[in-house]
Amino acid sequence: xxxxxxxxxxxxxxxxxxxxxxxxxxxxxxxxxxxxxxxxxxxxxxxxxxxxxxxxxxxxxxxxxxxxxxxxxxxxxxxxxxxxxxxxxxxxxxxxxxxxxxxxxxxxxxxxxxxxxxxxxxxxxxxxxxxxxxxxxxxxxxxxxxxxxxxxxxxxxxxxxxxxxxxxxxxxxxxxxxxxxxxxxxxxxxxxxxxxxxxxxxxxxxxxxxxxxxxxxxxxxxxxxxxxxxxxxxxxxxxxxxxxxxxxxxxxxxxxxxxxxxxxxxxxxxxxxxxxxxxxxxxxxxxxxxxxxxxxxxxxxxxxxxxxxxxxxxxxxxxxxxxxxxxxxxxxxxxxxxxxxxxxxxxxxxxxxxxxxxxxxxxxxxxxxxxxxxxxxxxxxxxxxxxxxxxxxxxxxxxxxxxxxxxxxxxxxxxxxxxxxxxxxxxxxxxxxxxxxxxxxxxxxxxxxxxxxxxxx
Numbered sequence: 001x002x003x004x005x006x007x008x009x010x011x012x013x014x015x016x017x018x019x020x021x022x023x024x025x026x027x028x029x030x031x032x033x034x035x036x037x038x039x040x041x042x043x044x045x046x047x048x049x050x051x052x053x054x055x056x057x058x059x060x061x062x063x064x065x066x067x068x069x070x071x072x073x074x075x076x077x078x079x080x081x082x083x084x085x086x087x088x089x090x091x092x093x094x095x096x097x098x099x100x101x102x103x104x105x106x107x108x109x110x111x112x113x114x115x116x117x118x119x120x121x122x123x124x125x126x127x128x129x130x131x132x133x134x135x136x137x138x139x140x141x142x143x144x145x146x147x148x149x150x151x152x153x154x155x156x157x158x159x160x161x162x163x164x165x166x167x168x169x170x171x172x173x174x175x176x177x178x179x180x181x182x183x184x185x186x187x188x189x190x191x192x193x194x195x196x197x198x199x200x201x202x203x204x205x206x207x208x209x210x211x212x213x214x215x216x217x218x219x220x221x222x223x224x225x226x227x228x229x230x231x232x233x234x235x236x237x238x239x240x241x242x243x244x245x246x247x248x249x250x251x252x253x254x255x256x257x258x259x260x261x262x263x264x265x266x267x268x269x270x271x272x273x274x275x276x277x278x279x280x281x282x283x284x285x286x287x288x289x290x291x292x293x294x295x296x297x298x299x300x301x302x303x304x305x306x307x308x309x310x311x312x313x314x315x316x317x318x319x320x321x322x323x324x325x326x327x328x329x330x331x332x333x334x335x336x337x338x339x340x341x342x343x344x345x346x347x348x349x350x351x352x353x354x355x356x357x358x359x360x361x362x363x364x365x366x367x368x369x370x371x372x373x374x375x376x377x378x379x380x381x382x383x384x385x386x387x388x389x390x391x392x393x394x395x396x397x398x399x400x401x402x403x404x405x406x407x408x409x410x411x412x413x414x415x416x417x418x419x420x421x422x423x424x425x426x427x428x429x430x431x432x433x434x435x436x437x438x439x440x441x442x443x444x445x446x447x448x449x450x451x452x453x454x455x456x457x
Contacts, residue, residue, distance in 0.1 A: 065449040067178070068243065069211035071188035071202040073227035076416045077218045078248040080125050081283070082275075083187045084427065085434035086214075086443075087133055090183055093440065094453040099138060099181030100129050103170045103205045104146045104188075104195050115139040121147060125187060132427055138177055145173035146200060156198045163199045167208060170200075174209045183449050186211055192231040203231075203238040212243040212447045214274065219250035219258055225265055232269065243446040244274035246438065252278045272446065275438035283430050285309040286417050288369060288397055294411050295401045301389050302369070302397030307423050310337040310369065312413060317405055322346045329354050335367040339405055342374030342381050348398075352388065355396050369397040376402035 070086065072079040083100075091098050105123025113120045122144035129135065130143060146166050155161050178184055186209070188194070188202035195201045206213055213235050217224045228245060235242050245266055250258045259276040266273055289306040292298055299306065314333060318325050318340040325347055329338075340347040351370050358366045372381060381400070389398055401408040417426075444451050 065183065066447045067174070067184040067186050067206075067209055067211035068214060068443065068447050068449075069186040069188060069202065069206040069209075069240075070214045070216060071190075071192050071206075071231065073191055073215060073217040073224075073231050075190060077216050078277075078283075079190075079216050080128070080187065080418070081430045081434060082214075082216050082246055082248065083125075083129065083185060084132070084431050085438060086185055086440075087129060088431045089435050089438060089440045090185065090444075091133060093444075093451065094181075094183050094455075096137075097180070097182040097453055097455055098133075098135070099177040099184040100126075100133075100135060100187070101143050101145070101173060101177055101184065102126050102187045102189070103173070103209075104148065104200050104202075105144050106148050106189055108144070108147050108149065111140045113139055113141045115141050123147065123189075128427070129187075137180060142173040142176045145169040148195075148198065153197055161198075166198065166200055170205060170208065182453055182455065183444075191227075192234045201234070201238075203234045203240055206235070206240045207238040212241045214243055214246060214443070216246050216248060219247055219254070219279065221258065221261055221265075224262070228266075232271075242269070242271050244272045244443060246275040246277065247273065248277045249279040250276055272439075272442060274443050274446075275434075277434050277437045280429075280433050283426065283433070284417060285311055286412060286415055287423055287426070288399065289423065290415060290417050291371065291399060291401075291412065294415055295399070295403070295408075297400050297402065299397060299399040300386065301392050302394060304394045305367075305369070305397045307425060308335070308367065308369070308397065309426070310335060315339065315409065315412060317409060318344065318347050322350050326350050326354060329368065334364045337369050337371065339371045339373055339401075339408055341405055342372050342379040342400075345382070345385055348372060348381070348385060348389070351398075352392060352396060355392070366396075369399075371399055371401050371408060373401045373403060373405040373408045375404060 068086070070079060070083050087098060087100060102123045102125055105126070107124045108121040109124045109127055110119050111122050111127060112118070116139075120141060122140050126140065126143045130138065130140070146169055152161070174184075186206070188205075190202070192203040192213070192215075193201050195205070203213070205211075215228055215231055215235075217228055224247065232242055245262070247258060247262055255276065255278045259273065262276065263273040286294075287307045287309045288299060288302075292306070315337045316328065316332065316339070318338055320328075325338075329351070338347075338351070348370065351368070354368075355366050358364070374380070389396070401411075403411065441451055
């Protein structure tokens, strides 16, 4: 891979500017690790900083307020959901000047960049945030500056990708977005240490652009606080101020207890609890579209119901007689997900017949779905049965799993649904649920942002 050219002066300029900015922050009483940070910088970099300090002490294109960097404490804590809710609340206060960037991404999708007039790849969460909130004033090329596809880490260690090349990509993207917006939200990838192997951890990138950190953790007390401490210490090491904490997925019956005790526990760090969000199980229920992704297949009928969600504890594996299955189908909640083996053609036909019966005589809406399981190339449903299923076309949701019934159940139970731009009902439900539990005024004041937009347009 050919190494890209690097504008080292712009990198040094930003580092100089941000060091001066961080010192100003520490004078206001935030925890400082500046002496340690300065002592660990290389002599070569220090020499350039001294040479350019007078020339780059201010930059017109950088926001005076600090960017808000959101990082998790571990996987599956609802970081992207939190970012959606933060953007939603902030956009009400800054309708024309809210920016978003995910500096380092992993899973990526193709999009079209208007500025570059070509297709590029960006992190999948970027498309969700940009399209859902119609952030058309920001081009895709600036929203996902560094991607880590397969082989990237080895190329970095082999020296095919330079450290400064990465940082300049982030700096340039940050600059382009910051100059157009009053408030800038940065979404991290995983916990604060993710990206360390390529020298671009969330904590380090937040330090680079002078951002304040918001840590997102799952509900609890002891284990939650332990995870927060690990991430807080890394932020302190990189001289990043932690603006606050948001606790997600709190058991409703322990909401007041968690809010009280975590709020008091965080006081020892001088960090406020910005939000405490009770769990809403629906947000963790898989849709049929999620099952398509798990099994790398497509529904063979009922595709218009792809974004219908099903409760995992209510999934039913059919091992009984047809008579008993039909009885369950009429007694259990109408929106139940059933699994059967590919050899149980009687169950499939009974499922189709029950749909036809309800359509003819009326009664509860038929919302059940069926997953037909069987190892690929060993258990195939017959052509005749497939024809009968396809006759129902979009009405009856049925899909195939290439695994055993046991493995299929394990996959569904282990899966953590992720928000995506196509599942609009879940995205809207998540935003509406989270938004009312977050203290936006406290977040803005903690990060040096104004509470309302100063723009008139």
